[in-house]
Amino acid sequence: MTDVKYTIKDFKSENEVRWCAGCGDFAIINAVQRTMAGMGIPKEKFAVISGIGCSSRFPYYMSTFGFHTIHGRATAVASGVKAANPELSVWVMTGDGDSMAIGGNHFIHLIRRNIDLNVVLFNNRIYGLTKGQYSPTSDRGFVSKTSPFGTVEDPFVPGQLVIGARGSFYARSIDGNLKLSQSVLEKAAEHKGTSVVEVLQNCVIFNNGIHNAITDPNHRADRQLVLEHGKPMLFGAENEKGLVFENGKLKVVKIGENGVTEDDILVHDAMEVDPTLHLALINMALPDFPVALGVIRAVPAPVYDVEMEAQIKEIQQTRKVSCVDELLNSGNTWEVTGNPNGSSKKCI
Amino acid sequence: MKETKVIELEEVAIRFSGDSGDGMQLTGTLFSDTTALLGNDISTFPDYPSEIRAPQGTVGGVSGFQVQFGKKQVNTPGDNANVLVAMNPAAIKANARFLEPGGTIIYDSDSFTEKNLRKANFETDDPFAECNLEDFFKIPVPISSLTQEGLKDFGLDNKSVMRSKNMFALGLVCWMFNRPLDYVEEFVKNKFRKKPVVVDSNIKVLHDGYNYGLTMQHMTPSYLVHPAEIENGTYRNINGNHATAWGLLAAAEKSGLELFLGSYPITPATDILTALSERKDLGVKTFQAEDEIAGICSAIGASFAGDLAVTTTSGPGLALKGEAIGLAVMAELPLVIVNVQRGGPSTGLPTKTEQSDLMQALYGRNGESPVVVLAASTPSDCFHYAYMSAKIALERMVPVILLTDGFLGNGSEPWKIPAMADLPSITPRVANDSEEFLAYKRDAATLAREWAFPGMAGFEHRIGGLEKNITGTVSHDPENHQVNSEIREEKVQRVVDMIPDLEICGDEDGGDVLVVSWGGTFGHTASTVRELRLAGKSVSLAHFNYIKPLPKNTKEVFSKFKKIIVCELNLGQFAAYLRNELPEFSYYQANKLKGLPFTVSELKESITKLLED
Numbered sequence: 001m002t003d004v005k006y007t008i009k010d011f012k013s014e015n016e017v018r019w020c021a022g023c024g025d026f027a028i029i030n031a032v033q034r035t036m037a038g039m040g041i042p043k044e045k046f047a048v049i050s051g052i053g054c055s056s057r058f059p060y061y062m063s064t065f066g067f068h069t070i071h072g073r074a075t076a077v078a079s080g081v082k083a084a085n086p087e088l089s090v091w092v093m094t095g096d097g098d099s100m101a102i103g104g105n106h107f108i109h110l111i112r113r114n115i116d117l118n119v120v121l122f123n124n125r126i127y128g129l130t131k132g133q134y135s136p137t138s139d140r141g142f143v144s145k146t147s148p149f150g151t152v153e154d155p156f157v158p159g160q161l162v163i164g165a166r167g168s169f170y171a172r173s174i175d176g177n178l179k180l181s182q183s184v185l186e187k188a189a190e191h192k193g194t195s196v197v198e199v200l201q202n203c204v205i206f207n208n209g210i211h212n213a214i215t216d217p218n219h220r221a222d223r224q225l226v227l228e229h230g231k232p233m234l235f236g237a238e239n240e241k242g243l244v245f246e247n248g249k250l251k252v253v254k255i256g257e258n259g260v261t262e263d264d265i266l267v268h269d270a271m272e273v274d275p276t277l278h279l280a281l282i283n284m285a286l287p288d289f290p291v292a293l294g295v296i297r298a299v300p301a302p303v304y305d306v307e308m309e310a311q312i313k314e315i316q317q318t319r320k321v322s323c324v325d326e327l328l329n330s331g332n333t334w335e336v337t338g339n340p341n342g343s344s345k346k347c348i
Numbered sequence: 349m350k351e352t353k354v355i356e357l358e359e360v361a362i363r364f365s366g367d368s369g370d371g372m373q374l375t376g377t378l379f380s381d382t383t384a385l386l387g388n389d390i391s392t393f394p395d396y397p398s399e400i401r402a403p404q405g406t407v408g409g410v411s412g413f414q415v416q417f418g419k420k421q422v423n424t425p426g427d428n429a430n431v432l433v434a435m436n437p438a439a440i441k442a443n444a445r446f447l448e449p450g451g452t453i454i455y456d457s458d459s460f461t462e463k464n465l466r467k468a469n470f471e472t473d474d475p476f477a478e479c480n481l482e483d484f485f486k487i488p489v490p491i492s493s494l495t496q497e498g499l500k501d502f503g504l505d506n507k508s509v510m511r512s513k514n515m516f517a518l519g520l521v522c523w524m525f526n527r528p529l530d531y532v533e534e535f536v537k538n539k540f541r542k543k544p545v546v547v548d549s550n551i552k553v554l555h556d557g558y559n560y561g562l563t564m565q566h567m568t569p570s571y572l573v574h575p576a577e578i579e580n581g582t583y584r585n586i587n588g589n590h591a592t593a594w595g596l597l598a599a600a601e602k603s604g605l606e607l608f609l610g611s612y613p614i615t616p617a618t619d620i621l622t623a624l625s626e627r628k629d630l631g632v633k634t635f636q637a638e639d640e641i642a643g644i645c646s647a648i649g650a651s652f653a654g655d656l657a658v659t660t661t662s663g664p665g666l667a668l669k670g671e672a673i674g675l676a677v678m679a680e681l682p683l684v685i686v687n688v689q690r691g692g693p694s695t696g697l698p699t700k701t702e703q704s705d706l707m708q709a710l711y712g713r714n715g716e717s718p719v720v721v722l723a724a725s726t727p728s729d730c731f732h733y734a735y736m737s738a739k740i741a742l743e744r745m746v747p748v749i750l751l752t753d754g755f756l757g758n759g760s761e762p763w764k765i766p767a768m769a770d771l772p773s774i775t776p777r778v779a780n781d782s783e784e785f786l787a788y789k790r791d792a793a794t795l796a797r798e799w800a801f802p803g804m805a806g807f808e809h810r811i812g813g814l815e816k817n818i819t820g821t822v823s824h825d826p827e828n829h830q831v832n833s834e835i836r837e838e839k840v841q842r843v844v845d846m847i848p849d850l851e852i853c854g855d856e857d858g859g860d861v862l863v864v865s866w867g868g869t870f871g872h873t874a875s876t877v878r879e880l881r882l883a884g885k886s887v888s889l890a891h892f893n894y895i896k897p898l899p900k901n902t903k904e905v906f907s908k909f910k911k912i913i914v915c916e917l918n919l920g921q922f923a924a925y926l927r928n929e930l931p932e933f934s935y936y937q938a939n940k941l942k943g944l945p946f947t948v949s950e951l952k953e954s955i956t957k958l959l960e961d
Contacts, residue, residue, distance in 0.1 A: 013810070015821060047802040049649070059810050060822060065802040067652050068812025069645070070675050076642035080649025080657070081802070083633055084608050088653070088802050106645075109638035312628045319629035324601045327630065328594065328765045332531070333584045334385050339577050 006037040013063045024175030024201035025055055028122060031181035032091070033062070039189055041089050048091045049078040051098040054129050055122035055201075058093035072103025075110040078117050086305040089189065092119040097127050100136040100156050111165035114193040115304040120185070121158055121198045126207035158198045159282030159296065163275045168301040169195035170282070172293050174215055175202060180226065180293060187295050193303050214291050223286055227294035232265040235290050242266070250280045252289060270298045356572045359418025361426030362521065364514075365443050366435030368411040369401050371514035375433075376413025377760075379518060382531045384585040384762045387575030388417040391871060392587075393425035393945065394758045398615065398698040405467035410442035419574040423726075423871035425759065427947035431524075433517050435459060435491070437475050438468035444479035452569065453481065454520065456513070457488035485569070489560065491516050498556040502549050512553040519557025525571050529554055581764040588727035588756035589616070591763070592660075592686055593623035595734030597630055600656045602735075603742055603774035608655040610635045610646035612665065615698040616754040617688035620660040640668035644685065648672060651681040652811075654778075654801035656738055660686040663705045664695065666749075667712065673747055674713045677836060679811045680788070680797050682741035682776070685719075686734070689753040689868075691943045700943025701755035703867055704918040709749045710896060710925065716833045718840040720744070721895040723751040723867035728763035730756060733893060735771060740843055742776040745796040751895070753868040753917075755945050782806030787820035795839040841897050850899040854881060854888025858908030861885075861958055864935075865915045866892040866922050869946055873915055876951040885959060892922075898929060906933050913938055913958055915951060 011033040019025045036046060046064035050056035052071035059066025069077045074092045082090045099107045099121055110117065126144065127133040134144040134151050137158065141150040162170040169191040171184035181199060188195035200211045214223050221237040233243040234255075242265035244253050253260045272278070281292040321327045364376045373394055380392050395412040402409030416426035428448040434440050434455040447453070453476075460475070470478055476486060495513040496506070515536075522529055533551055540546040561570075586594075600607035609632065611621040625634045633655070637643040644659040651657035661669060666687045676683045689705045691697025709721050720740050724733040730752050737748040779785045779798035787809040788797050800807035810820050815832060817823040852862075854877060865873040870891050877889040890905050892898070906912055913936040914923040923935045938954040940946055 015810075042805065044803055044805040044808055047653070059812070062810070063808055065808050066810035066812075067649075067679070068810065068814065069648070070671055070813050073641060073645040073672065076637065076645035077649035077652070079642070080608065080610055080635065080646030080651075081653045082649075083635055083646065084606065084650035084653035084655040084657075085801075085803060105638055106642050109642070308633060312631055312633070315628040316631065321627075321629050323768070324594070324598045324630070325768045327597065327627070328584070329582065331584065332381060332385060333582050333765065334387065335582055336387060336578055336580050339580055341577075 004040060004042050006043065008033045008037050010043060011036050011063055013061055015060050017061045018057065019054060020205050022204040023054070024124065024203070025058070025122065027175045027178055028120065028181065028199055028201065029058060029061055031178050031185055032120065034182050035185040035189060036064070038186070039089065045087060046089050046091065047078075047081050048093060049074045049081060050093040051103060052129070053095035053098045054203075055093055055095040056098060072098055072101070073106060074098065075103060075106040075117070075119065079110055079113070079115050082115050082117055082305050083308060086116070086309055090117050092117055094119060094121055096121065096123045096125060096135045096137040096158070100158060100161075104136075108161055108165040111162055111167045111194050111196065113304040114168055114301050116192055116306070117194055118185070118188050119194065119196045121196060122201045123158060123198050124201045124203040124207055125155075125210050126203050128203045128206050132206035157282060158196070160279065162196050163279045163282065163297070167196060167297065168193040168299050169295070170198070170278070170297045171195070171295040172198045172200070174200045174211065174293065176215055184295055187298065191298055192306070193301050213286055223290050225284070225290040225292050227268045227270070227281065227292055227296060229268055229270040229295065229298070232262060232267050234262070234265060245277065250284065250289065270295050271300075273299050354570050354572055357418070358420060359416055359422060360431065360571060360573055361414060361416040361429045361448070362431045362433065363412055363414040363429035363443060363446065364433045364517070365410055365412040365439035366514070367404050367438070368397055368399065368409050369404070370411070370435045371511070372411045372413050372435070375514045375518045376415055378532050378535060379521060379527070380415045380760060381585050382522065382527045383415065383417045383525070384583070385531055386527065388419065388573060389422040389576035389578055390415055390417040390585070390761055391422045391425045392760045393755065396699055405436055405438055405464050407438045407442050407468055410438050412439075412443060417573060419576050421576070421578070422761075423875045424945070424948060427949050431521075433521060435513070435517065436468070437465050437470055440475050440479060440481070441468045441470065444481055447481070447484065450483065450485075452485045452487065454487045454489060454517070456491035456517075458490045458492035489520065494556060494560065495553050498553055499549050502545060502552075504545070504549060508549075512550050515550045515553040516557035516560070519554040520561045523558045523561030524569065525573065529558060578762070579764060583762045583764055585760050586728050586731075586763045587619075587758060587760040588724065588730040588752050589619035589688065589758070590623050591728050591730035592724070592734045592750070592752060592757075593620045595731035596624070596656070596658055596684065596738060597627060597632065598731070598768060598771060599735045599738030599774060601630075601768065602771055603656060603738070603776050605654070605656040605742075605776060606631060606633065608633045608635070608647060608650035608657045609660065610637050610643045610650065610657070611660045612637050612640045612643045614640070614662045614665050616690055616757045617660045617662045617665070617686065619757065620686060620688070640665040641672060644669040644672040647683060648676055648679075648681060651676070651683050652679075652801060654799070654803070656742065657682070658684040658686065660688070662688050662690045662698075663692045663708070666705060666708055670713045673719065674715060674717045675813045676747040677713070677717045677719060678813050678815070680745045681747070682745055682799070683747040684734070684737045684741050685747060685749045687749060687751050688757045689751060697943040699754065701753045701868065701945060702917050702941065702943060703751075703753060703869070704921065704941070705751065706895070706918065706921040706925065709751055716837065718837045719896070720746055720748040720840055720843050721751065722748060723893055723895055724756055725867060725870035725891060725893055727756050727759045727761050731763070731766075739772065739774045740846060742774055743796065743846070744794055744839065744843055745777055745799060746840060746843070751867055756868040779804070779807055785809070786818050787811055788816065788818045790835070794842055795835055844897040844900050847894045847897070847899055849901045850890050850892065850905050852888050852890055852905055852908075853877065855886060859886035859888055860910050861887045861955060862906065862909035862912045863887060863889045863915060863955060864892070864912055864922075864926070865889070866895060869915060869917060872946040872948055872951060875948045876955065879948065880952060880955060885956075887955060887959070895922075895925070903930055906930060911936060911958055913955060915946065915954070917941065917946070
């Protein structure tokens with residue numbers, strides 16, 4: 001940590017922000033800028049990398065180094081940025097089309113390698129920039145311009161891919177909950193390794209209200225479970241509901257009913273290496289379960305860019321070749337002498 | 349005892365040939381290295397199938413390695429082999445048409461069984477007659493049984509024993525050509541240092557082969573090839589893929605940058621990734637990506653972050669990288685893209701050579717997407733052109749595609765080792781004045797922008813794949829796009845001031861025929877022109893290493909000749925490019941698409957015909 005002090009303004013660029021009025025992206029950029037301002041890292045050490053889509057315009061609205069790349073490849077470009085200079089704080093801004101469809105391969109391999117990047121996945125379950133086609137996270141039967149009779153395919157659940165790819169950090173937030181977003185982004189930034197923060201984001205034009213069932217203020221307490229490491233998994237207006245693990249499955253119980261006490265409720269352990277329970281939490285969906293939010297998984301694991309540098313350092317300690325001249329002259333070489341007029345091979 | 353027949357030769361080509369599991373590539377490589385160490389000039393040509401272990405004994409599974417060496421300049425591995433080492437009947441069938449009339453065939457007589465003859469689709473019991481090889485000097489050697497006999501006390505299983513029979517063949521050939529065994533012995537000791545029994549058995553069989561030649565002098569000829577009269581200096585043997593890797597290392601050291609390679613394994617380019625992966629001692633970062641696209645995208649990220657960034661691939665991979673190359677063009681980031689060309693389209697002929705990616709390199713992207721295109725011409729000069737590719741990319745802030753090919757990548761030759769101090773300087777365009785910095789402000793002469801990367805305080809800026817204005821901000825302004833498109837093209841054209849003039853090898857003041865070639869065909873076109881000139885013909889050579897932009901005297905050179913013939917391993921891509929760039933000339937063509945290099949004889953035929961027309 002250095003003593004650099006920033007405010008959110010230091011991270012805003014001079015460019016006019018061109019998201020639609022009411023877009024969930026405004027809240028997310030706000031949370032990201034607040035998080036960065038509080039990290040104590042010099043501003044020039046931030047690099048924000050994005051692919052294609054509404055959310056991927058993000059770097060242009062930041063005052064940091066930024067690179068708006070091509071569709072689906074932000075994770076791959078960012079991997080190169082971080083490998084080249086591990087001292088940087090590298091952020092990937094991506095959407096559900098960008099990272100779950102065209103960039104799916106790079107997404108899972110980034111997570112498998114555990115490169116120290118912070119990925120913010122804006123999930124609005126629609127293609128917005130191309131004006132309203134279903135996405136890989138749209139529900140089966142979803143009606144859109146390219147599925148006028150409903151889709152006949154199942155969606156990806158991003159958290160499942162993170163677990164499947166042996167992810168070390170996964171959190172979920174909602175665009176409107178700035179406080180929660182900032183809190184999980186801070187934890188994502190602290191985490192060493194790939195951190196994926198899925199933000200449920202509203203597309204006000206093409207998929208307005210897609211997350212309303214979760215965000216509805218009248219039912220929010222019953223439909224959201226905000227997880228905190230070391231705290232019991234309680235929810236409901238009076239924290240009267242909770243989760244237990246029974247017969248290999250999660251189950252919603254009510255405190256006081258059937259002899260259930262608070263001591264019976266699961267305590268969240270984000271640092272448990274075994275992903276079984278984390279996956280079960282990720283899978284929870286309405287109406288039978290609340291939707292899990294907060295940091296679901298944060299486990300220590302070897303970090304690619306750290307290991308890469310360490311390997312180079314280790315090998316360099318006992319190296320026999322320390323410059324290119326030595327390399328070129330290593331191994332089998334021989335001298336040719338006595339041909340003062342010998343020919344070079346260049347011409348005929 | 350009869351005296352050994354000693355044949356003194358200017359140059360000789362040997363082809364080692366057997367099943368793809370017989371170790372012929374290693375045998376050929378060891379013989380070539382031994383020969384280069386003795387001071388001969390050499391040129392090699394590995395020719396192998398794409399299957400790792402194709403069905404044993406079949407023609408499809410034959411793996412070959414040809415080396416030509418001599419006392420004079422050797423530019424090619426030889427059209428045909430003077431000596432064929434055949435480990436089975438299939439090797440005879442596969443190579444019959446690549447043998448020089450009157451040559452020698454050494455073969456493992458143990459393997460010429462009824463079963464193996466059928467596997468190789470011979471119809472009779474005389475494979476030599478079937479292949480019209482009656483006039484060749486044939487030396488049957490029971491290699492398999494002699495290897496078994498020699499190793500009977502080693503306690504090895506039969507499979508391990510048979511794996512050593514290539515060493516018998518190598519020992520025998522070393523005797524025939526007066527090569528000492530010490531280099532091979534050292535190699536074996538080093539390679540199998542953890543398995544002493546493998547070291548001992550291989551060396552035993554190697555000596556058995558050598559001694560067999562010595563003992564059977566009456567039937568095996570011995571050849572004498574004097575060392576070559578080449579320039580004084582320190583030499584090493586090098587193949588094109590290694591030379592490419594090392595040229596990139598040299599450029600990184602010279603420019604003071606870290607080297608980053610993002611790549612995905614693909615034949616025949618993988619060896620560059622392998623060679624650089626071994627160089628952690630020099631701080632190289634190699635990133636084996638999940639696919640070709642991630643290979644180049646990670647390199648683009650590393651370039652954005654201030655590394656000398658490279659991606660390596662072959663034709664199908666270049667196709668996958670197309671969109672990302674466009675990003676590097678638009679963002680104006682330095683990037684080297686190496687394409688070791690192979691036979692196409694699609695998966696095509698992965699292990700065979702071709703020059704058919706030229707158009708893809710020049711034009712294979714969406715939009716107006718100009719890049720600099722270079723091509724190396726010999727295995728060893730891959731070093732120079734890899735170095736120059738990096739220099740141009742870093743000094744002009746532009747992606748550069750370097751074209752080599754399977755023939756150069758796998759082929760090897762002696763190389764006079766350069767000194768780093770003698771290589772041209774490389775000055776990356778790293779920005780130093782944050783007050784004046786704008787992402788797309790350009791140098792007036794070169795049109796290159798400045799390079800500022802994360803970590804440089806005060807230089808924070810945004811770039812991307814969208815059209816932009818001078819600050820990097822997105823711009824859809826019609827005039828701006830027109831101007832920027834023209835600037836990106838002009839920036840590439842201005843690289844012409846960094847590249848040497850086109851040389852005429854032959855009649856500098858002009859003549860009857862100008863042979864035009866580019867890239868990996870140099871050895872064959874140069875040998876052809878040399879032979880035709882020795883026969884008194886007015887034939888000259890102009891060989892291109894710089895494709896885009898073309899050297900500035902190209903037009904002047906072309907105008908000196910009555911006829912121009914463009915020779916290339918495709919259906920006429922460079923000829924088409926020249927017709928577009930310099931339409932005032934007529935171009936004849938000599939083209940080949942067999943997955944094989946040209947032969948000097950077929951080129952001579954085409955050019956002689958043109959001279960007579």
